[in-house]
Amino acid sequence: MSFKASAPGSMMLLGEYAVLHGKQALVCAVDKRITVTLTPREDTRIEIHSSIHGHYATEIAELSIERPFHFVLGALRQNQSKLKRGCHIDITSEFSDKIGLGSSAAVTVATLAVLANWLNLKVSLPELVRQGRNLVRQIQGVGSGADIAASVYGGIVGYSTQPLVVEKHAITHPITALYAGYKTPTVDAIKKVHNYFSAYPVLYRHICNSIGQCAVEASRLVRMGEWKKIGEIMNTQQGMMESLGVSSSHLRNLVDNLRNQPGILGAKISGSGMGDCVIGLGELPDDYVCTASQQGVELIPVKMTLQGVYCEKI
Numbered sequence: 001m002s003f004k005a006s007a008p009g010s011m012m013l014l015g016e017y018a019v020l021h022g023k024q025a026l027v028c029a030v031d032k033r034i035t036v037t038l039t040p041r042e043d044t045r046i047e048i049h050s051s052i053h054g055h056y057a058t059e060i061a062e063l064s065i066e067r068p069f070h071f072v073l074g075a076l077r078q079n080q081s082k083l084k085r086g087c088h089i090d091i092t093s094e095f096s097d098k099i100g101l102g103s104s105a106a107v108t109v110a111t112l113a114v115l116a117n118w119l120n121l122k123v124s125l126p127e128l129v130r131q132g133r134n135l136v137r138q139i140q141g142v143g144s145g146a147d148i149a150a151s152v153y154g155g156i157v158g159y160s161t162q163p164l165v166v167e168k169h170a171i172t173h174p175i176t177a178l179y180a181g182y183k184t185p186t187v188d189a190i191k192k193v194h195n196y197f198s199a200y201p202v203l204y205r206h207i208c209n210s211i212g213q214c215a216v217e218a219s220r221l222v223r224m225g226e227w228k229k230i231g232e233i234m235n236t237q238q239g240m241m242e243s244l245g246v247s248s249s250h251l252r253n254l255v256d257n258l259r260n261q262p263g264i265l266g267a268k269i270s271g272s273g274m275g276d277c278v279i280g281l282g283e284l285p286d287d288y289v290c291t292a293s294q295q296g297v298e299l300i301p302v303k304m305t306l307q308g309v310y311c312e313k314i
Contacts, residue, residue, distance in 0.1 A: 001040075001313055002037055002038060002313070003038045003039075003117045003311065003313055003314070004036070004037045004038075004114065004313075004314050005109075005110045005111070005113035005114035005117065005309060005310070005312075006033050006036075006110060006309065006310055007034055007106040007107075007109040007110040007113065007151040007152070007308070007309040008030055008031065008032065008033050008106060008150070008151055008154060008305050008308065009030045009033065009101035009103060009105075009106050009151070010027055010028060010030060010101065010102035010105060011027070011028055011101060011102070011175065011177060011270045011271070011277065011279050011302070012026075012147070012270045012279075013028055013218065013230075013234070013281075014233065014237055015027075015159075015211060015214065015215035016211065016237075016241065016269070016270075016272060016273070017190075017207075017244060018209070018210075018211035018212035018215070019144040019146050019159065019160065019161065019215075020142065020144050020190070021205075021212075022160065022162035023160065023209065023211065023212025023213075024158060024159065024165075024215040024219065025146045025160070025212075025215050026156065026157070026158055026219055026222070027146045027147060027149065027150045027159060028150060028157070028172075028304045029153070029154040029304065029305050029306075029308060030101060030177075030302040030303065030304060030305060031303045031304070031305040032093075032094045032095035032101055033093075033094050033106065034091065034092070034093045034094070034095075034103065034106040034110050035092045035093075036089060036091050036107065036110040036113075036114045037089070037090045037091075037114070038087050038088070038089050038114045038115070038118050039088045039089075039090075040086075040087050040118065041085055042085060043086050044059050044060045044061070044086045045057060045058075045059060045060075046058050046060060046086050046087060046089070047087075048069050048072055048073075048088075048089045048091070049088070049089070049090050049091065050068075050090075050091040050092075050093075051091065051092045051093060052091075052096070052097065053068040053069065056069050059086070060080065060083045060085075060086060063076055063077050063080055064077075065139060071104055071108045071111065071135065071136070071139060072089060072091070072107060072111045074135050074138060074139050075108060075111040075115060076111075076115070078112075078131070078135060079115050079119060079121075082121075087118070089111070091107065093107075095300075098183055099179045099276070099277060099298070099300060100179070100271050100275075101177075101277070101300070101302070102147035104136065104140075104147075105132065105136065105147035105148045108132045108135055108148065109128065109132050109148060109152055109309050110151075110309060112128060112132055113128065113309050113311050114311060116128075116311075117311040117313070125152055125153060125166075126164070128309070129145060129148055129149050129153075129164070130164065132148035132151075133145030133161075133164075136148065140187050142187060142190055144161055145159070145164075149166045150308075151308065151309060153168045153308045154307045154308030154309075155170050155171065155172065155304070155306045155308070156169040156172070156173075156222055157169070167219070169219075169222045170306055171222065172305070172306060173227055173281065173304060174263075174281075174282055174283040174304075175279055175280065175281060175302060176264065176267075176280035176282065176283060176299075176302075177270070177277045177278070177279055177280075177300040177302050178280075178290065178297060178298070178300070179276070179277050179296075179298040179299075179300050180250060180251055180276060180296070180297060181275075181296020181298070182275045182296065183276050184272070184273075186271065186272045188274075189272035189273055189274045192245070192274070193246060196245055197244075207240055207243055207244060211237055214233050214236060214237045217233055218230045218233050221233070227281065227282075230265070230266065230281060231265025231266025231267075231281045231282070232265075234265075234267060234268045234279075235259070235266045235267070237268055238267070241269045241273055246273025246274050247273060248274070251269055251273070251275075251278060254278045254290075254297065255268060255269070255278050257290060258278065261284055261285065261288065263282045263283045263284060263285060264280040264281065264282040264283075264284070265280075265281040265282045266280070266281045266282075267279065267280040267281070
């Protein structure tokens with residue numbers, strides 16, 4: 001018998017950077033998934049195979065956190081004392097880990113879930129969020145867990161860390177994602193922002209408070225179905241992302257390009273910025289052509305999904 005867990009990717013709607021300091025974020029799960037299939041072995045060998053990253057093998061007693069399987073190995077290390085025999089883990093992904101759709105969170109959630117299923121551990125959804133958030137922080141040194149919460153619950157999620165609050169909105173709305181053609185690792189982007197604002201801590205705190213308030217207001221509007229107003233708030237927060245220094249002329253052109261489309265209610269950088277994706281609230285016309293000049297810009301076909309992580313025996 002094998003065990004399979006699947007978790008969705010995610011995109012930040014509102015609350016970037018603020019959520020790292022206890023403020024609220026609004027994040028959504030998307031219909032691009034990572035699936036982890038675990039087949040128990042009779043020996044103590046751990047084998048991992050990924051459609052993207054290739055093959056890795058070790059022994060239970062020798063588990064260490066190594067790239068590119070650091071999140072999977074971290075989940076195994078977290079459960080190392082419970083592993084009485086080895087397993088083969090197969091990872092398939094419907095999206096690249098280079099385009100800012102929360103691949104790290106999705107593979108972390110799927111791996112923790114499939115291990116819990118195999119080891120017959122009773123793990124609630126809030127506890128799965130805590131485990132995933134702690135694991136990402138252990139490996140990266142920083143992480144809010146908002147993308148973890150979206151991968152666990154699905155839908156649109158209102159999220160904060162202090163205290164841990166997850167509110168799932170069982171509703172979806174069309175979104176549009178444009179990949180900028182390049183990516184700055186989240187940890188590097190956060191470090192650059194913190195280094196710059198180390199001389200202006202009060203200013204940084206005020207910007208983060210305002211970004212967090214954008215997410216609070218948008219969460220209220222989601223309950224009311226006020227999507228036009230949510231789009232306006234996204235436009236407003238984009239100005240705050242500019243203030244943090246995580247935008248660029250290229251990203252600004254992508255945002256403006258989306259805003260000029262009649263079906264888009266608002267647009268902004270999604271995530272830590274300095275590359276990755278911009279997100280638009282709404283749909284593009286069928287004849288849309290991106291006019292951004294830089295090569296590598298890609299329209300990523302995504303939809304919000306209500307389906308969070310799920311497990312099954314196969």
